[in-house]
Amino acid sequence: MHFDSKDLTYDQLVHLYKSLLLPRMIEEKMLVLLRQGKISKWFSGIGQEAIAVGVTQALDEDEWILPLHRNLGVFTSRHMPLHKLLMQWQGNQSGYSKGRERSFHFGNAQHHICGMISHLGPQLGIADGIALAHKLRKEDKVVVVFTGEGGTSEGDFHEAVNVAAVWDLPVIFVIENNGYALSTPVNEQYRCEALVEKARGYGIDGVKIDGNNILNVYDTIKGVKKYCLEYQRPYLVECATFRMRGHEEASGTKYVPSYLFDVWDIKDPIKNFEQFLLSKKILTKEEVEAIHQDLKDYVDVECNIGFNAKPMFVDTDRELREVYAENKLDVRGMQYDEENPSTAGAVKEQRFIDAVKEGLHQSMQEHADLILMGQDIAEYGGVFKITEGFVEEFGKDRVRNTPLCESAILGAALGLSIQGYRSMIEMQFADFVTMGFTQIVNNLAKIHYRWGQSANVVIRMPCGAGVGAGPFHSQTNEAWFVHTPGLKVVYPSSPADAKGLLIAAINDPNPVLFFEHKALYRSVHGNVPEHYYEIEIGKARHVRSGSDCSIITYGQGVIWAQEYAAHYPEISIDILDLRTLLPLDYEAIREAVGRTGRVLVLHEDTMTGGIGGEVAAWIGEHCFELLDAPVMRCASLDTPVPFNIDLENNFLAKARLHETMVKLLKY
CATH class of the missing domain: 3.40.50.970 (Thiamin diphosphate (ThDP)-binding fold, Pyr/PP domains)
Incomplete structure (x- = not known):
């Protein structure tokens, strides 16, 4: 040598x-x-x-x-x-x-x-x-x-x-x-x-x-x-x-x-x-x-x-507490007071998609260290045009087109976080997230628990059926991630929630999967505060008071529940929008059970393994004395999402909402 x-x-x-x-x-x-x-x-x-x-x-x-x-x-x-x-x-x-x-x-x-x-x-x-x-x-x-x-x-x-x-x-x-x-x-x-x-x-x-x-x-x-x-x-x-x-x-x-x-x-x-x-x-x-x-x-x-180190002291509370990084950031946006919306200042009516865009835009203005990454998000503005115009305002260093490689980009987002940056990755469609699954559930989710490193990463997930897009552009796959400690999973149903929760997600030092239902983008409107504000992650929203039964739901399910309640005014329906699926707001769930004694858990995801099973099990274990009937679940069929509109309508949970409600009320 x-x-x-x-x-x-x-x-x-x-x-x-x-x-x-x-x-x-x-x-x-x-x-x-x-x-x-x-x-x-x-x-x-x-x-x-x-x-x-x-x-x-x-x-x-x-x-x-x-x-x-x-x-x-x-x-x-x-x-x-x-x-x-x-x-x-x-x-x-x-x-x-x-x-x-x-x-x-x-x-x-x-x-x-x-x-x-x-x-x-x-x-x-x-x-x-x-x-x-x-x-x-x-x-x-x-x-x-x-x-x-x-x-x-x-x-x-x-x-x-x-x-x-x-x-x-x-x-x-x-x-x-x-x-x-x-x-x-x-x-x-x-x-x-x-x-x-x-x-x-x-x-x-x-x-x-x-x-x-x-x-x-x-x-x-x-x-x-x-x-x-x-x-x-x-x-x-x-x-x-x-x-x-x-x-x-x-x-x-x-x-x-x-x-x-x-x-x-x-x-x-x-x-x-x-x-x-x-x-x-x-x-x-x-x-x-x-x-x-x-x-x-x-x-x-x-x-x-x-070899003379102190023996292990097992502290369950500490183990649970240290799964997530503590949010020590100064909250630059005020907390939105949902009980008194009149205190929010100036508001304007916006579509769901416009609220998402505004939350992202204001976050880019607020945080010079926020980097956006995704396929076609720069000059093209993304397939849904949410980042249209961003590259002209913020430059290509901060609004970055990526090659077709979800895993490397999610890994890069973690690398940015290690260096003190925050990032947002747009999955072109939530279905494509499988290509980066290991990065999310094994790297991003576990890194703080493993060695105290925060992962300030938001993954935007355009999802959902009802638009005739077939099996690989229509899934609502939140249940894959709700099972993973260390992640936060957010799924808004209104424009105001979409903006406030997205801003909160970007401010959170933990990895957040932010689900945006594509069918809501241009169909749902609502008043949205114009200023930069947060809605707390982990808090459900009481949408509607009722006494006959409670529908616990989120995302598109909230729209279905509201439409159903309007169509059947003779039924006094209470609606709870979970908004955050990990962590769940168990206190709000218990209150919803207590208001009516009858619960229907509604979601667009398929029945088997869906989050409805987790909510129903928790209610059965912790709220049994409040129930007047078994908890019912209404979910989509256990099949892939079909392309044909008639098949898709039959697939969706909405097709079985009435029969499930009748069964619950007759019990």
């Missing part, structure tokens, strides 16, 4: 050696502790240390890194105390994730490290968002994100690299090619000669290097960083290396030909660099031994501290 020290000083070379040796010595200790049962799992990076260490040492300490399982050298090079890392690996309350995450599935803003999730690929898009924030602020900073050779087969890799290329983002994509994705060899992963060839497909540059040569890695990343900043472009670096142990210790290495261990042992990054330093008389054998002893003493001391 050839080492070229170039202009590195004695102190720099020794520092690199110590930085390279430390994660190896920690790992050797961890393998002993694993056998002793003191830690539960370990993903070994032995043999790959030069990549993590070389990359991290080549960056400024305030440049973000998004590492993987085998990148202990990233954490040690960022000076994270070993005793606290050990608490993390034990699942201790004093670890970085308070016992809520495993091994390296955590991040820490102080050290500018963003933790991975088990799906691996989604973190690539986050790097785009962090880099975009640097670019918007005109900061000379790069972002480095790691992936394995297996991860390059994921769609997230394609999306993230493509977005970085299209948006000219200074992201360094580092591929650790160690030959195996768990047990699957590279010849079963891809057919190109080298993964770096993929760079050309995205219109960017790349290089393949010896990932076991610390000086090669360090010098390459230094040069690539300079290139990325000078030209404001991404770069792909493929590092050839080898994993000397199993994917994790329990999996073993029987699937790897034994001769490969002999080949790669000769290429060991630490042995070779140590020999180089000895041959150049930069270090003596005695100094090498002294460094080993110093690091061993450090590891032993830190382990003693780590």
Whole structure:
């Protein structure tokens, strides 16, 4: 192995050696502790240390890194105390994730490290968002994100690299090619000669290097960083290396030909660099031994501290409370007093779609750090024209057309939030959100609970049937997300609510899915305050008083319920608009039950697994003594949404509202 020290000083070379040796010595200790049962799992990076260490040492300490399982050298090079890392690996309350995450599935803003999730690929898009924030602020900073050779087969890799290329983002994509994705060899992963060839497909540059040569890695990343900043472009670096142990210790290495261990042992990054330093008389054998002893003493001391951590104290209230980030923002818009709407000041009649647009427009005026992203939202104004004219007023930096890649853009939104920005992503149709499902339910939803990072992201979801758009442009899929702790799900039915709740969602430091029924856009009108105001997320709206039965509903269901009540004036119908589906306003639900004793839960979503089942179950469990009849549900058929108008009308819950109401009243 050839080492070229170039202009590195004695102190720099020794520092690199110590930085390279430390994660190896920690790992050797961890393998002993694993056998002793003191830690539960370990993903070994032995043999790959030069990549993590070389990359991290080549960056400024305030440049973000998004590492993987085998990148202990990233954490040690960022000076994270070993005793606290050990608490993390034990699942201790004093670890970085308070016992809520495993091994390296955590991040820490102080050290500018963003933790991975088990799906691996989604973190690539986050790097785009962090880099975009640097670019918007005109900061000379790069972002480095790691992936394995297996991860390059994921769609997230394609999306993230493509977005970085299209948006000219200074992201360094580092591929650790160690030959195996768990047990699957590279010849079963891809057919190109080298993964770096993929760079050309995205219109960017790349290089393949010896990932076991610390000086090669360090010098390459230094040069690539300079290139990325000078030209404001991404770069792909493929590092050839080898994993000397199993994917994790329990999996073993029987699937790897034994001769490969002999080949790669000769290429060991630490042995070779140590020999180089000895041959150049930069270090003596005695100094090498002294460094080993110093690091061993450090590891032993830190382990003693780590194993003397306080035992776990389980606090259910704290666990529930810390699912969401606390809203510490100054509320710049007044709270809308729904009991006294006359206090709202000037109002004007608006369509639902105009109220959404005004809420978004006023938020853009209020928050210079609000970024809008979505397909066709800039010059075209979005398919529903809600952002029409925005790009002329706010510019293309803040109103950004995106490639067709929902996952990477949702990841980028999280990256922006990590950097203190807020963002709104428009799903062209709510049906398309499936392409970014992992980012929403595993990244955005869980990140605050996992390591205290807020995700100030609003995802607008044009949804719903009744417009003859067929199975893939008509779904109302809120139930998919109501099941996921950490998300907030909002679904307004009136123009005033649409504006006030959208502003509140943008001010909220948690991820909010904001459902907008397409059929309401131009059919529903109402008085809307002209000023910038909020309606509190998590509070239902009492639409209409009645004594015979209560309809609990939301979205289009509110319109159906009002129309039904007008058509059957002889029935005294009470209507509650939930507005927020996560978290639910249980107090308002209980009050609705108490007003009539009979409850019909109405929603456009299909019956099975719909939120109506959750509401009905909660009422049965907590309000049984108030009921005069079983809770009835009225929902759409358990079929995909059909295209033909007659079939669609039959599909919708509205077709069965009367028969369900009659059944409830006759009980």
